[in-house]
Amino acid sequence: MTMLDAVVIAATSVTSLTFAAISIASAATLAYLVATDNRRHKPVDGAAQFRRHLDALSDDSREHLREQIRIAREQRQGG
């Protein structure tokens, strides 16, 4: 390998690495912008949140609570 070949290879590598870095940075910036844009425009679904809130208080979701009430009652009667 001549001196000229070595210089050409080195220059090509540096150029490739620079382009690769620029590509990665651009892709990351684009992904970030898309993500933040989505978040900004996504409406807060108040109805769904309210529904989740009521579901968490519903009769079905209180099964575990009823079990705890039963345990507390037994502990009080036992104690």
Add this chain to the structure above:
Amino acid sequence: MARDLAIDLGTANTLVYKQGEGIIMNEPTVIAKNRRTNEVLATGHEAWDMIGRTPSFIVAVRPLRGGAITDFETTEQMIRLLLKRAGVSRFARPKVLICVPSAITEVERRAVTEATRRAGAADAQLLEQPMAAAIGADLPIEEPIANMVVDIGGGTTETAVISLGGIVTLRAERVGGFTMDEAIQGWVRKEHGLAIGERTAEEIKKQIGSAQPSSADRDAEVKGRDLVTGLPKTVVLTAAEIREALDEVVTQMIDSVKECLAVTPPELAQDLLLRGIYLVGGGALLRGLPERLQFETKVPVQLSPQPLEAVVLGAGHCIENYQALRGMFMDARR
């Protein structure tokens, strides 16, 4: 991973609920400290046994009075000890939900959340006691109907009407079980010239205290210090005179419930005639109180099956459904 905790920080008792386990602690809200070094000597039952019996260098105190935090430093020490006993460490930092009286001030609110975070909680949130009590009493608060809960604690009486998962009307009065004890102490001092301690007054309330006459009325002997001679003395108290001693406090509680009823929207008020009022809290165990409240409000009244644990069990349910119920917490609504 740390399991989240719910704490009912009551004036009289503190209960702790651990996610996935249930109630892991239930003890008096009392702390005994060395006056000279400010070191904590005992908490809970052990500290309660010391009330009124300590040497001069020890002080056994209740850091909450009348639903308010009267001693921030002691409250912080107590929260730190509670979390430590519940397994909170540098490596296990749970979210903590604390039930507090609804009348708590902004300063007290910030003090409790800051103390909880400093004690190792990853996040600290507050929830009003009547809301937690309604959930813990297993009331259908998610439905569009009125659910009225009256929480008579050691220092406060809180009445709330709840519908569709939120509080519609709320009234809080700074009277509770300890106000009754103080009324008994005052009565015995005035009528019998006898000084008695707060624990003795509480015993009298439990034994013969009532809100209205019944066939279970009886007398009780009480020992104390004669205010004239300074010597120990025994007197006999009747249920009727203790009822008279408690009447002003009971009337204040009932008036608070009536005020809440008066501001309840008419659509919900009519539900209450069918569904009634639910009583929770230690003060609700006063003999004859449900009957007297029913007589004075003309609304059916029933005692919750677990009046003492209702608040912490309700908060425990919120811990088990933390994300879905986050909107109920005091910070989230501000």
